[in-house]
Amino acid sequence: MQEHVVIIGNGIAGITAARHIRRLSEKKITVISSETKYFFSRTALMYVYMGHMKWEHLEPYEDWFWEKNRIELKQVYVEKIDPEAKTLFLAGNERLAYDRLIIATGSIPRKLGWEGQNLQGVQGLVSKQDLELLEKNTKNCRHATIVGGGLIGVELAEMLHTRNIPVTMLIREESFWRNVLPQKDSEFVARHISSHGIGLRNMTELESISGKNKVTSVTTKKGDQIETDLVGLTVGVQPNIAFLKGSGIETDVGILVDPYLKTNIESIYSIGDCAQQREPKPGRRPIEAVWYTARMMGETVAQTICGNPFKYKPGNWFNSAKFFEIEYQTYGQVSATPPENEQQIHWEHSDGKKAVTLAFEKDSGRFLGINSFGIRMKHEVFDRWLTEQRPIEHVLKHLKEANFDPEFYRHHHKEILHSFKDDLLNPSNPKPQI
Secondary structure (H helix, E strand, O other): OOOEEEEEOOOHHHHHHHHHHHHHOOOEEEEEOOOOOOOOOHHHHHHHHOOOOOHHHHOOOOOHHHHHOOEEEEOOOEEEEEOOOOEEEEOOOEEEEOOEEEEOOOEEEOOOOOEOOOOEOEEOOOOHHHHHHHHHHOOOOOOEEEEOOOHHHHHHHHHHHOOOOOEEEEOOOOOOOOOOOOHHHHHHHHHHHHOOOOEEEOOOOEEEEEEOOEEEEEEEOOOOEEEOOEEEEOOOEEEOOHHHOOOOOOEOOOEEEOOOOEOOOOOEEEOHHHEEEOOOOOOOOOOOOOHHHHHHHHHHHHHHHOOOOOOOOOOOOEEEEEEOOEEEEEEEOOOOOOOOOEEEEEEEOOOOOOEEEEEEEOOOOEEEEEEEEOOOEOHHHHHHHHHOOOEHHHHHHOHHHHEOOOOOOOOOHHHHHHHHHHHHOOOOOOOOOO
């Protein structure tokens, strides 16, 4: 009989696993999701709200793709798992047997127990249902408050800005995304966000949310009261694993997995935002709620399930995002608070829309990483330089090779190199030479 692989979750992790299992085998594949029937590009949710795209544009595959590739889709909620019987209990008293199970249920918005957090008009922005709720909650909205200053928060701010809704962002840190970005990068992004009329309140935390049935105001821990019609909770996400309680599958914050993405139960695996590495790679977090790593996990687990046991190897860290018009890319390690042996050099263009921060070891001059804002860089080039442990002077001399801006765009590598020369030739840092 065909081995039956069931995947819970149809995000990038689950669908990548399904596609690669089909490419490598003839196994029976069933993908379950209570959110949507068809896979969609979650990172593009904001563009539907902003009117740049229609919902169907978010679905990369035609509806016939799934039947043609013999991937069965079920839109239903999984209530619980019985690992001993290898059975899923679905809503509506339905049961589904499996031989191998992949849990790829992703994340849900974090709620920190605030008073009023369940009022109408309070929401996160992760799912299709969140997008639909936002449409409802922003009708006749006069003001919105966003709690948290991360990537989802700035996406939500941009979405609301396109509908002329005034926005205030409550940021716990001293400046925007300061727990991730170095000071100068954080201030650079904050200036750009503020230039669009977004009100940033640094060093400000939410105390409570008020209203009878619907939110009417928020109170900060400083005692300030802000009248508002919408509260966006964007203080991060957490693994969507509540349904696993009592299943015997070991969890911590997320589902605990080994290097092969296997749980404590032989036939069950976990990938994507809900998976937590028991032994994360040096410099990497146990849970990485990132599109790129979810895709890599999907490819990895497919190999193992199809008879080629393969360890998850995320490689050099990279990520990308967008702050209104400014595209952001990061490769390697650029610490928010550099340790003693990490030196950083920062360049900004006079237009306020381009910046670069490079990090390297003080002692050896080894290149550690880059944050690039408004200048597109080639992933393969920086990945190679990081793997080869190139010195900072090599990176600067060959920076043109890494530029990925379209033809006829003005290039800034010479300007960046000239700007960094004084920093690198400073007597206090004699190692790197250009």
